[in-house]
Amino acid sequence: MSPTQPWAYGLDEIRLRDGIEDFGHEALAEILENIPLAVVVTYGDPPRFAFANKLFRSTLGAPDADFTGRTPFETMGDVYTPVLQNLRHLACTTGEPQELRDIPLAIAGQQTYWDLKILPIRNANDQIEGILALAANVTERAKAHHAADHQAGEAELFNERLTLAVEAAEMGMWDWTAETGAIYWSDRYKEIFGVSHDQPLTHEFWLSMIHPEDREWVRKKVDALNDPASGGRLQMDYRIIHPDGGIRWISCRGRMIYTTVGGETKPFRLLGTMLDNTERRKNEEARQLLAKELDHRVKNLFAMASAMVTMTARTARSTDEMAHALHGRLNALAKAHELIRPAFADDGPIEGETTICEILKTILAPHGDLGLAGRVLIDCAPITVDAKAATSLTLVLHELATNASKYGALSLADGHLTISCWRDGETMFLAWQEKDGPPIESPPTTRGFGSQLARKSVTDQLGGTIDYDWHPDGLRVDLRIPVSQLSR
Secondary structure (H helix, E strand, C coil), X not given: CCCCCCCCCCCHHHCCCCCXXXXXXXXXXXXXXXXXXXXXXXXXXXCEEEEECHXXXXXXXXXXXXXXXXXXXHHHHHHCCHHHHHHHHHHHHHXXXXXXXXXXXXXXXXXXXXXXXXXXXXXXXXXEEEEEEEEEECHHHHHHHHHHHHHHHHHHHHHHCCHHHHHHHCCEEEEEECCCCCEEECHHHHHHHCCCCCCCCCHHHHHHHECHHHHHHHHHHHHHHHCHHXXXXXXXXXXXXXXXXXXXXXXXXXXXEEEEECCEEEEEEEEEEEEECHHHHHHHHHHHHHHHHHHHHHHHHXXXXXXXXXXXXXXXXXXXXXXXXXXXXXXXXXXXXXXXXXXXXXXXXXCCCEEHHHHHHHHHHHHCCCCCCCCEEEEECCCEECHHHHHHHHHHXXXXXXXXXXXXXXXCCCCEXXXXXXXXXXXXXXXXXXXXXXXXXXXXXXCCHHHHHHHHHHHHHCCCEEEEEEECCEEEEEEEEEHHHHCC
């Protein structure tokens, strides 16, 4: 085979049957051209491009270029870093898939970050002849991590300046006299704690307002200041139970002043500032959750695309049939993935009202015809869902579909999935029943991030419940959501 001849071998990773011919660059491009990943196939030594999809070409600023026969150095220049070269070398020499996360790449003068997975391509004799590379642009996720780190540094600097900015920032001030136990709280301090201006103030009263899980360690930290060897500086963040029942985060900074009596150093006054940083805590938690969710979705996309290619190859009777089926399924996967974009950003494709049935059809479209008629059955009453509720519900159902394709009934060609949805009074019921998948020996001992996210979406965002029944014949999931939460 000459270096510029189109790729014509079966790819061992997707298990094409022996004897299939003419699976060339055009057929492969038709399948993978629009997948939401950068996809590249190279072969030979030195490696030369056999295929590069539109996302890869567009990233390099040449969406209409033909890279066939060119080396990575000729095509990518400085973007083909030693890190990428070494990863490819390891895949070729070890025969094992290689993966790296958050790879920094300077492309078109901009810093980007990528998750990369490299898979060896084997011929019919199990020899490695090329490389299949899949890359996801995770720049936004990396920026979220960097922003969180930067904010942590800024917060530390900000806390050092609290004393000088008390009045301007409307922080609470406090003062405690060690000998008499007298306590002073500023009006702002009392406002944050939600107590009246005439409330008698004691050390015990302050302790009673601290969250039970924080109370003991906060008390010990304050008591330790009685020892001059402690240095007298106080810095802690803790929770209080507000009179309205809410939980607030308090950032406290203080200093113990000591006095000398009869040659002995004793504590005299403890004074400092207090800031209600509940909103900052919530924002930090939201950013951390977003970063974890983005990471989770990227991993799921890799897994589902890989499983879909493998399953299609097993059931296709010809290369044309495989190309047509896989192209449709990958497009359906992209559409289903679009539905959960609102979980990552304020804008998104869901606008106005839709129905639970339409959401289910879109999410399960990539799995409906893989090897078995009636593989996925949906029996759903016409229940309307508004845009806000649709975002949360879509995330939950997408998580169930992802797990079914990775571990459950949709991971096998003979697996079945039946979904029933109905309304009883003011409650929507949805039953997700998997059959003929891998046997379930016992419920999982731990819950992954995706399962935790699904449960949080149902309970916190939709005010409902979600229950899992890990029956040996197949998983059953029952959702119960108030109808009022679906259309508000």
